[in-house]
Each structure stands twice: as structure tokens, then as C-alpha cells.
Amino acid sequence: MIRSLRLAHRVALPVLGVASFGIFAAAVATRPQPPITTQYPAALASDRPNRSEVLALGDTFDVPGISLGRFEENGKKWLLIAPNRDPGRPDLLAYWSPMKPAGKELPAGVILLGALSGAASVSLSLPTNVPASGGFVVLYSPADRTVFATAQLLPTGR
Amino acid sequence: MSEHYVAVGWNRQKKLYDSATLAGIALYLAAFIGVGTFVQPFATAETLIIRGLGTCALALLHVILCIGPLCRLDRRFLPLLYNRRHLGVTMFFLAFGHGAFAIIQFHALGDVNPLVSVLVGETRFGSITNFPFQPLGLAALVILLLMAATSHDFWLANLTAPVWKRLHMAVYVAYALLIGHVSLGFLQGEATTVTTGLLALGMVAVFGLHIIAGLRESVPDRPLDRPLNDTGFVDVGALAEIRESCAKTVTLAGERVAVFRHGDQAFAMSNVCQHQNGPLGEGRIIDGCVTCPWHGYQYRLEDGASPPPFTEAVPTFETTVRDGRVFVNPKPRPSARRA
Ligand code: FES
Numbered sequence: 001m002i003r004s005l006r007l008a009h010r011v012a013l014p015v016l017g018v019a020s021f022g023i024f025a026a027a028v029a030t031r032p033q034p035p036i037t038t039q040y041p042a043a044l045a046s047d048r049p050n051r052s053e054v055l056a057l058g059d060t061f062d063v064p065g066i067s068l069g070r071f072e073e074n075g076k077k078w079l080l081i082a083p084n085r086d087p088g089r090p091d092l093l094a095y096w097s098p099m100k101p102a103g104k105e106l107p108a109g110v111i112l113l114g115a116l117s118g119a120a121s122v123s124l125s126l127p128t129n130v131p132a133s134g135g136f137v138v139l140y141s142p143a144d145r146t147v148f149a150t151a152q153l154l155p156t157g158r
Numbered sequence: 159m160s161e162h163y164v165a166v167g168w169n170r171q172k173k174l175y176d177s178a179t180l181a182g183i184a185l186y187l188a189a190f191i192g193v194g195t196f197v198q199p200f201a202t203a204e205t206l207i208i209r210g211l212g213t214c215a216l217a218l219l220h221v222i223l224c225i226g227p228l229c230r231l232d233r234r235f236l237p238l239l240y241n242r243r244h245l246g247v248t249m250f251f252l253a254f255g256h257g258a259f260a261i262i263q264f265h266a267l268g269d270v271n272p273l274v275s276v277l278v279g280e281t282r283f284g285s286i287t288n289f290p291f292q293p294l295g296l297a298a299l300v301i302l303l304l305m306a307a308t309s310h311d312f313w314l315a316n317l318t319a320p321v322w323k324r325l326h327m328a329v330y331v332a333y334a335l336l337i338g339h340v341s342l343g344f345l346q347g348e349a350t351t352v353t354t355g356l357l358a359l360g361m362v363a364v365f366g367l368h369i370i371a372g373l374r375e376s377v378p379d380r381p382l383d384r385p386l387n388d389t390g391f392v393d394v395g396a397l398a399e400i401r402e403s404c405a406k407t408v409t410l411a412g413e414r415v416a417v418f419r420h421g422d423q424a425f426a427m428s429n430v431c432q433h434q435n436g437p438l439g440e441g442r443i444i445d446g447c448v449t450c451p452w453h454g455y456q457y458r459l460e461d462g463a464s465p466p467p468f469t470e471a472v473p474t475f476e477t478t479v480r481d482g483r484v485f486v487n488p489k490p491r492p493s494a495r496r497a
Contacts, residue, residue: 001323001430001435001437002320002323002413002430002435003379003409003412003413003414005320005323005324005327005435006372006375006379007379008327009327009368009372010372010375010376012327012330013330013365013368013369013372014365014369016330016331016333016334016365017361017365017368017369019334020333020334020337020338020361020365021361021365023334023337023338023341023342024337024341024345024357024358024361026286026341027286027341027342027345027346028341028345028354030286030287031287031345031346031349032287032346063199064199086348088198088199088201144202
């Protein structure tokens with residue numbers, strides 16, 4: 001390399017280095033934390049259900065890493081959906097469905113329960129018009145227009 | 159330095175170099191996509207390909223950028239430099255694949271031209287988290303395209319090495335743009351401590367190595383302040399301190415000069431190789447010619463001309479050895495360049 005270029009190189013690199021580290025540091029410092037949705041009923045906000053008890057009910061999704069449980073509180077029925085880690089889809093919606101989805105599409109007659117939020121556990125109340133047991137919980141990605149996971153709601157007390 | 163024109167002068171070393179590069183890339187992509195399928199079972203194939211190509215290109219860019227300063231700090235890295243341009247072109251194709259798939263995936267389904275969509279799809283310039291990071295990647299890709307397109311010796315010869323070098327120094331701008339692209343894009347979403355740490359480590363390696371090598375190089379760049387002797391020659395030091403068939407590099411008349419020792423004689427020529435401006439002073443005398451350490455261009459000791467049929471030539475300087483000390487005339491001899 002000719003000397004003038006080498007001298008320019010010697011000035012340019014530290015300048016670009018400072019700029020790059022500045023951008024990197026600012027980006028890391030202001031990085032948003034993943035949003036957490038907690039939909040626990042007020043009564044449970046300070047006294048969350050013991051997850052192991054809830055999960056003992058044993059409903060499971062057909063993809064690994066997401067647990068499903070049910071509990072009752074104040075006469076209302078609740079679903080607890082607890083991913084072990086971020087499922088990697090930011091837009092998952094949970095539906096109750098009267099039948100098992102045949103393919104990627106949502107079956108007719110589904111009822112929207114709520115949204116998942118990253119790796120956070122969410123509690124979603126079951127509407128009163130949903131039977132106490134039976135049917136399916138379907139996790140659906142509207143962006144990909146695909147059913148992501150399905151769990152059968154088995155009769156309680158089995 | 160090839161006698162007649164061939165697009166790429168393939169030899170065993172280049173083939174080995176390129177085979178190892180392609181094998182490494184294939185292994186990386188296979189591992190990334192294979193492991194990704196298990197670790198992120200919900201990521202689509204397109205997502206894994208976009209991420210695999212992007213991370214592979216970025217990792218390769220770090221390797222490419224570290225090769226230069228590593229060679230200045232330790233000669234054992236020189237074999238990596240030999241075919242660095244092929245690495246650069248390969249890295250461009252990986253980056254292009256990443257960009258093309260990403261544009262198809264995220265911008266091709268609307269009613270706006272996908273490239274326009276990249277540029278205007280996000281305009282929150284005042285926000286760090288929502289900063290339009292994709293145009294930064296696109297700008298870097300344009301620079302890498304320019305570099306890949308002009309990487310051939312055809313352009314080197316036509317643009318001249320200093321202009322070509324200046325153009326190719328834009329890679330540092332591309333690198334800074336890519337740091338912005340990744341920091342303001344990926345790091346704002348799914349990055350983990352490991353991926354953030356790896357990026358920081360890569361930046362420390364690239365900038366740290368360049369700054370260390372630059373500081374070390376600043377010593378021979380200082381103009382000699384030794385007195386001229388009565389004939390106007392500059393005393394550049396004792397002949398005994400130069401190793402046989404090697405050189406000492408000094409700065410005379412604003413440029414580096416390589417002073418070689420060949421037996422009891424000293425020869426001085428410009429330190430700047432005509433090919434890619436490699437440092438001739440770090441080369442050796444082989445078969446009576448100074449041989450560039452980068453790609454092996456040769457220059458005769460006595461007149462700086464490449465042996466026939468080659469036509470390159472570097473300026474040479476008159477030297478004398480008196481009382482064991484080497485004196486160099488800072489005015490170069492007329493060029494020995496042949497038509
Ligand atoms: S820089 Fe390529 S041979 Fe000298």
C-alpha cells in the first residue's frame with residue numbers, strides 16, 4: 001500500500017471503529033425487552049396457581065416445549081399455556097376448536113381465547129359457551145396462515 | 159503476473175484455497191440449518207436460509223478483514239492473503255443470497271417495487287429500536303457488489319493499484335454499515351447474549367487488529383532524519399543489520415523504500431508492488447529477483463523490471479556501501495518499465 005493510503009487507513013479505522021461501537025452500544029442499551037402479557041385474573045395476580053399442580057392435568061400440545069393446563073378460579077375456567085422457551089413465532093393466537101384441525105387451516109366454529117407472548121406463560125379464560133371438557137386448543141399463526149400446534153382438551157379428572 | 163491473458167490463473171494453491179473455503183461454507187450452512195431445524199423447530203426453511211447466509215457472510219467478512227493486519231503482525235498468516243479476493247467474491251455472493259431471499263420474503267408480496275419497499279418501508283429515523291436497518295444492509299451490499307465486480311486483475315491494471323486500493327478500502331465503510339444493519343435489526347429482536355457477544359468480539363478483533371497493526375506500521379513510515387552524506391545520499395543503517403536476501407524498509411522522499419542485502423551489496427527499490435501494492439520489503443530475493451510476499455510478482459534487483467516477458471517495473475534507487483553502512487540516493491532512477 002502506498003504511504004498516503006496507509007496514513008488515511010490509520011485515521012479511518014479508529015473513526016469507523018468508534019462509530020461502529022457507538023451504534024452497537026446504543027443498540028444494545030436501548031434494546032426492548034420482549035413484551036410479556038400476563039392475563040391472570042386479578043385474584044391470581046399475587047397468588048399464581050402452582051404450575052406443577054395445573055400441569056398435572058396433562059393436556060399436551062403436539063409440538064414439544066409447550067405445556068397446557070387447566071384450572072378453575074372464582075367459578076371461571078382457565079387455560080394455562082406455558083412455553084418452555086420462545087416458540088419463535090411472535091403472532092400466535094390461541095383458539096378453542098370443536099374439532100381437530102385437518103391441515104393448516106382453522107376449522108369452522110373456533111373461538112378466539114387470546115394471544116401468546118414469547119416464552120411467557122399466559123392464562124386465558126374459557127368462555128362460558130365452551131364445554132367444560134372436550135374440543136381442542138389450537139395455536140395459530142395468522143402471518144403464516146398455519147396451525148402451529150394443537151392439544152386435545154381431555155375430560156378433567158381422567 | 160501472467161504472460162498471456164487468462165481470466166483466473168489457477169494453480170494448485172488457489173484450488174486448495176477455494177476448495178477449503180467452499181467446503182467450510184457448505185459445512186457451516188449445513189450445520190446452521192440442521193441445528194436450527196431442531197433448536198428452532200418453528201422457523202421456516204426460508205428464515206433459516208436467510209439467517210444462515212447472512213451469518214456466514216458476516217463471519218467470512220470478519221475473517222477477510224482480519225487477514226490483512228494478521229499478516230502484518232505475523233508472516234505465518236501470509237498464505238491466507240494469497241487468494242483473499244476469492245474469499246471476498248464468495249462473501250459477496252453469500253451476502254447477495256441473504257439480501258435477495260430477505261427482499262423476496264419481506265418485500266416482494268406488496269404492490270410496491272421490492273427495492274423501493276426496502277428503502278421506504280420503515281422511516282422512523284429518530285428511533286434506535288425501529289431505525290430502518292434494511293437500507294444499511296442494502297448500501298453495504300452495493301459497496302460489496304462494486305468491490306466484487308472490480309476484483310479482477312483486469313480492473314486492477316486499468317484503474318491502477320492506488321485507485322483500486324482506494325476503492326477497495328470502502329470495505330471498511332461496508333463493514334460499519336453492516337454493524338449498523340445487525341445492531342439495529344437483529345439485535346433489536348431475537349438476539350441472545352451469545353450472538354450479541356460474538357458480534358462484539360468480531361468488532362474488537364477487526365478494529366483491534368487494525369489499530370495494533372497500524373501502530374506498528376507507523377514506525378517505518380516516519381521519514382528518516384539521518385543526515386545526508388556529502389553526495390546527497392541518506393544513511394539508512396548498517397548493512398549487517400539486514401538479513402541476507404531480505405530487506406529493511408525505510409521512508410525516503412515521502413514513500414517507503416525497501417533496501418535489500420545481496421551478499422556484500424545493497425539494492426534499493428520502491429516498497430510498493432505494482433500488482434496490489436504489496437510490501438516488497440517483506441519479500442525475499444529469489445533467483446536474483448525481489449519476490450513479492452503476497453502473490454509472487456518478481457522484480458530484478460538491478461533495475462526493478464520484472465523478468466521478460468513480464469512488463470511491470472518498480473522504481474529503484476542508487477545505493478553505496480561505505481564502512482559497512484548503506485547509503486541510498488533518495489531520488490529514484492528513471493523507470494525501467496518496458497512497453
Ligand atoms: S501485491 Fe500481488 S504480487 Fe505483489
